[in-house]
Amino acid sequence: MKPLKIAMLSLTHGHTRKYFQTLKDNPKLQWLAACADSEEIKQHFNSVNPDVPCYLDEQEMLDRHPDIEAVIIASANNEHLRQTQFCVERGLHILSMKIPTFDMDEYDQMIDMVDRAGLVCQIELEMHYNPVVHRIKKLIADGELGCILSMQATNITLSPVWAFPWQGVPEQSYGSRIPLREGDGRFRGGALCDHPHIFDLARWLTGTGFDYLYADVAPNLRTELEVEDMLLVNGKMKDGSSFLLDPSWSRLEERLKIPGPGWEVFPKRMEVNLIISGEKGVLMADCFGPNVYHNGAPNDRYTVQYTYFDEWIGLIDEFVDCVRNNKQPKINLKWHRQTIEAMNACYDSISSNAPVKIN
């Protein structure tokens, strides 16, 4: 198979650096170029990827590399519509970060333009390529748990806002400045916007959609933020199973500008854990465990050192396969739409203090 010629845009998303190794190593790819959002980001990129040309202008990048076939849009959420349009007009396939947009009109525009152009647009939800999730899916499919009664899931992390400031700016993260609720000084755009995975898993693992959601926010751990950092989500799926989701930034962090060792204040920086109760039993899972531990450099603090899995490899493999063989990725814009709708419903529920139905 001919390697797919690929580029990255913006480089401001928290997941940007997770692609670097895969883009270099995967023989199905040829990483031609990148385009940075600022000179500062370009300099950092050049320091870790000296062999990949980096530009500050998207059009210049394409002019210099007209054979680019696909791009990874690694930018702030409010850039996604414009960049999707930019790519579609140039016939470029798209691997988009996890939130295409929270504006459902914009979302439908994106579906329409990608469909019309006949391009692949895959959404980056890496949990679909996680081996623990594969095992969970198989155990459920094999009937080990029977019908699912309930699912509890965490997608809790430290806050990335100090390294990726746009994630704390309502207009850039949520797309507009909307108060969480009357009398609350915070706005939509925080931890919830960072954590779609467990909403997606609830749909994928149960094989059904959301019926209704109820969400509430707790006092922020980081009082400086104008977006929410602590919230919980309750509700039921269409099959009657109940759920409780925690998509909070509940793990405190050192306020590093560039993520790296010593980021954690709490020993464990991230967790996606599931408890699924079924008619025949209960499953408990840590999607990123087990790990190793140290209390060494840089802060001599007890730290959970992740033994990362290979989600990014599977994700890229699928993307290349879809482009080359004209297939639709599992996580395409249409599939992902209800997840975004459910996340919006959480904000509406916080605002109204009432459950919100999903149609």
Add this chain to the structure above:
Amino acid sequence: METTHARQDLNEMLESLLHKYGVTPSQKWQLLLELRKAGDGLALLSGQLLMDTDLADSYVPLMPWRNERRFTELKQIVETQTIEHVSTLRLCCLTDSQSSTIEQLLYREFDLCEWLAGSTITGVFASITEGRAANVLARLANGMLCGIELGVALPAGSTVIDRHELIARRGVASDRVVDTQMPQSSIYTFTANGQAEYTDTDAELFGLSGEEITIVRAAYDTLADPAWAEQCRKQHSRLVAMAKLAIESDNKQQWLTVKEEQS
């Protein structure tokens, strides 16, 4: 409640504790491990067993979990401001359907929520499936938010799996080790007889199970401080009402406020 000792043994152990510390109860008493008609004097038993009963004056509903060492420490961590400005409580309790009902788990976790938070629940939203799994959000008067995950879908005879985590602006406190999913034990043995685990937390009551220790300790506290019995009765009424409120919330699919008479 699972026990390894006869009721008589536990009553004798409680008696010896009272004697050791010079506590002379003002009236007759009896520690019960199951609901039955009370004889003369006070009948001391877990409030979870009295949820469906009109509370006669002779019954004292106990909240024995408050005597678990881990919960005592968690409460102290909050009260001494070892962690500061608690934002969120994340509570979880999974059992089999023989040892508990969802209503009983709601009773226990609502009490732990209020006791650890040092505040009262003002409203709840619950989603419950077939009386075997429940997920609840509770809002407290001091602004904290609490998520409660409950289930009775473990196989019969399973050990309780639970977690109590308090997340604050300064620090996190939990009864579970970081990066683990299951409760730990003090001792693990691997012998010709197979594997076994032991967790002993009370030398004075050595040999009792964790649940037996806490019920004896809770009964002792009540007998040592008669005023506490009245507090227990009031809290029991609140907890029963809040468990019913959670079920009503699920039925109505509504956020429901705890009424004034309940708080």
